[in-house]
Amino acid sequence: MATEKLAGFRERIRSELDRAVDFWLKHSHDKVYGGFFTCIGRDGKVYDELKYVWLQGRQVWMYCRLYRTVERFHKDEILEAAKSGGEFLRRFAWVPSAGSMGKCAFSLTRDGQAVKVQRTIFSECFYVMAMDELARVTGDREMQVHAETVMDQLVHWVRVDPSGLGRPQLPGDLPVNSLAVPMMLLCLVEQLAEGRVDVADKYRELGSWCVQQILQHVQRDGTAILESVSNDGKELPGCQGRLQNPGHALEAGWFLLQYAVQHGDKELQRIAVDKFMEIPFRTGWDQDHGGIFYFLDVDGLCPTQLEWSMKLWWPHCEALVAFLMAYSLSREPTLLDRFTQVYDYTFSHFPDKEHGEWFGYLTRQGSVELDFKGGPFKGFFHVPRCLYMCERLLDSLLAAACDS
Template sequence: MQPEKYIDQYRHALLNDVIPFWMKNSPDHESGGFFTCLDREGKVFDTDKFLWLQCRQVWCFAMLYNQVETRQEWLDTALSGADFLQKHGRDARGNWYFSLDSHGNPLMQPHSIFSDCFATMAFGQLYKATGKEEFKNIATGTFYNILKREENPKGIYSKAVPGARPLESFALPMILCNLVLEIESLLEPALVSEVIERGIDTVMNKFYKPELGVILENVSPDGSFSDSFEGRLVNPGHGLESMWFMMDLAERTSDELLAQRAVDIAIQLVEYGWDPVHGGIFYFMDVKGNPPQQLEWDQKLWWVHMETLITLLKGYLHTGDERCAYWFERVHAYTWSHFPDPEYGEWFGYLNRQGEPLLTLKGGKWKGCFHVPRGLFQCWKTLEAIQSKVSLNV
């Protein structure tokens, strides 16, 4: 691999395209927070505010301030979003809502524990940037609340009949593996170790099925396979994203075996999810090859490809596995020839199977200022680390 071929591309896209797009079009200067429903040109087409995306954008600008450059405009953007969240984001019990109207009035109950996850990330980064105790308290208090809800994340908002086909979802244990590293310095070391050990075991031994070569989205509480729509569901992008979380944990603990195992699983997943006809990675698949329940199963999504690029680069950095280099080149070529919008900036999010934009929006209910900038940053820095490693070995 020749990292110097790509470093400027990822850095330039982050700092001169994607971040300026969101800085220009997203802030709500009247009510606070961010507009995330932006059309191709960046014009607001809906003013509802979704907590996932509000928190993620606060995190993004605070992270850039902490790790790239102490630009005051980045910190001010993060602080503005945080102020809106502090005023409007939580119910009386401290749970974070799913959505608000433009003025901050709640629209949808706090049914999603991922609002809490992203709030933890946001205020953890802001504490690093400012040292303000109130941000630390919000981050840690929310994290402890997540752990309390871990066994029953949806609580009273669950639609399932109690006891009827109980299933555990991959999403929460996956994200906890990353979340605990985000706020590690704010937590007791024993708790950090416990969450990490449990997370690695859950991801690698419960949801990953070596006999199938995939990570399942849902399993029975004992880890067994459920032959149902939910139990057969594979989201290759989710599995691939989780593998760079595993690699970060492996780096933290100098666990070379875990790093190599994560690489092996990542290669299995990208080979499994790759569309052999049109290229790109499928959104959803049925592990038995049955028709998926999700009608959007064959779409090609921005975040799936961005997370895959991160995983492949980190895999190459940590192990030197040439399969990572091969697949990085392949996924990079597909991603950069389909998702970036050279006319109006930022990236398209949703392509059909043939790779044509289904929607030209740059942000909506699910796509915001997160996966693209985080991915560009991670790839840029990982490529620099690979370059340094190569230089040392010459």
């Protein structure tokens, strides 16, 4: 019975992944200037030509990963699109600044002129992901070195001197450990180190530091995951300190779980599941309407984010990966129940039956409130990464079931 259920999941997930890939292959490629359109309406029409660098980088990465590891996506069309995106990024993403390598833009015009630069590390992070994965499929050693150079700049900004990010130093603006930062760096360590002993050695201490920084977000005697804490792991005052982002905590959960498995760290494996999956699921699941809230206040106050109660696609993607990965390792039935609960909500709410791909933004009650497929923060990333990872996890589970 369990096997049948898993096979059912896999069939749906596989077909959803095929539909998502088809959608972006068909609608997102800019054949004139290179790179990808990312603002794509429900039916595939481009509604804004701005190119968001996070999403360019993520799409290059995702195409390359699919090309490299999934036989049915090992197609020239996908490789060529990834190369075009990579070239666009290398030519246009960088905004020079005096005395350093510069910053990656946040958004570019269609023809590659910088529109906006954020004072954070994330454009560069997705750039590194893209370049490293692209180097893996093309064998371009210079590109791999380039990715590492940018990585080292990132680490310098985060751990040594943030002044290159361009934020003014203000007396009331104390340094914050934002969950996103060590998560991103840990993700990049995984990316760069895969299958490379020397690189793994180089970033071993960084990986361990990232894990410790992530664990600082377990607060309130182990009962809550808070999105931002002080640099020495204390709760911050006010709304910022009380903020919970359940989807983000769940994503951190599967990052930690992967790391724990690689390092044979049973204790970390337990923390990843008990703290970074169970807690955000318990507190983040909407008991009235189903789905995972975007933001919550740990004291039950009203968050100040206007969109706090909306149901976004990506926390559900992260939850699916987290619970299926956790189940694969422990075969604990409650973890499969969690996965099933999220799966049922996700697949009955987000996919667009008519045009393919997923809606991204639902009301608290679960109706579609923004109907585009791609926007400033939704591209070819969370949906295909989730489906890709779940398909692989289900492949392994089903193969093991056959063997037994």
